[in-house]
Amino acid sequence: PYNHEFEPHKAVRCRFRDAGHTLGSAIIEIWVSEYGLATKLVFSGDLGQSGRTIVREPAAIDEADILVIASTYGNRQHTSLAATEDKMIELIEQTLFERSGNVIMPAFAVGHTQEVIYHLQRLTREGRLQPAEIFVDSPMATDAMHITRKFIDLFDDQRKHLAGRLAWDKGWPHLHFTESIEESKTLNQIRSGAIIISASGMASGGRVLHHLKTLLPNPRNSVVFAGFQAPGTRGDALVNGVRIPANVNVHSG
Known part of the structure; x- marks a missing residue:
């Protein structure tokens, strides 16, 4: 489910967030602890547009040390x-x-x-x-x-x-x-x-x-x-x- 943290490893925490692309699509936040330092990675495929029908708005991610994201529409403006x-x-x-x-x-x-x-x-x-x-x-x-x-x-x-x-x-x-x-x-x-x-x-x-x-x-x-x-x-x-x-x-x- 969205918004619930889980630990696949004692040094790793993860959380899925709604990507607003298709039903069930998700952004994943990953916190990795190594040598006393914590690094946050965020990965997402396509993100949904704001104001789309059916699915919810994409969740807002406040911060990330490393961001990997799809860029299909990264260089253009959508028609309203x-x-x-x-x-x-x-x-x-x-x-x-x-x-x-x-x-x-x-x-x-x-x-x-x-x-x-x-x-x-x-x-x-x-x-x-x-x-x-x-x-x-x-x-x-x-x-x-x-x-x-x-x-x-x-x-x-x-x-x-x-x-x-x-x-x-x-x-x-x-x-x-x-x-x-x-x-x-x-x-x-x-x-x-x-x-x-x-x-x-x-x-x-x-x-x-x-x-x-x-x-x-x-x-x-x-x-x-x-x-x-x-x-x-x-x-x-x-x-x-x-x-x-x-x-x-x-x-x-």
Whole structure:
């Protein structure tokens, strides 16, 4: 659990703190005593953004002698949540209801997919987004959805109530989960009105590849990347327009 110290060795104390990145992500504080001197090490992978949905804010660490931390977004400013939502609404409305196409959203199975579903459902409930059929096409993402639903107590306090009202499982009529490869391929036969959320988030593998191959050439459809695209990945190439026709609609959040 978070915020409880333990001693894996008589000269070492450790404590996990909430990293606010995905459900269960942690920063670890380590105090090492050697030759009468104490040294504090702090290690973390990615840290969550302030004000994100679902997960709590990252814990504040007051001090460290040695700090090791991931720096995926260390050299850039994030777009505000409000601006990101407005852009997503515009892209979805244009694609589904003006061009009668489909939206393909490559998304990481754990954490990212759950946040996307949260936003889509909330925006629909608020009347800011017209109802659309949402398909989660990733077995790992489906499993992660059910696990997330079981641990609402780890959500941000301000969002527990809303999260309890949202359908993270098969209780919402517009949310569908595909399991088999055959079901996944059938999604490509939908002519319009669908949001297909599929892994992997950088389009480096997974079921999203056959959706891109089938649906991307049609100018009525759009691909929306909402997550980080590492240099050299297929997602990065698509976002930067490498080797794709000019009429293909690719967007990044």
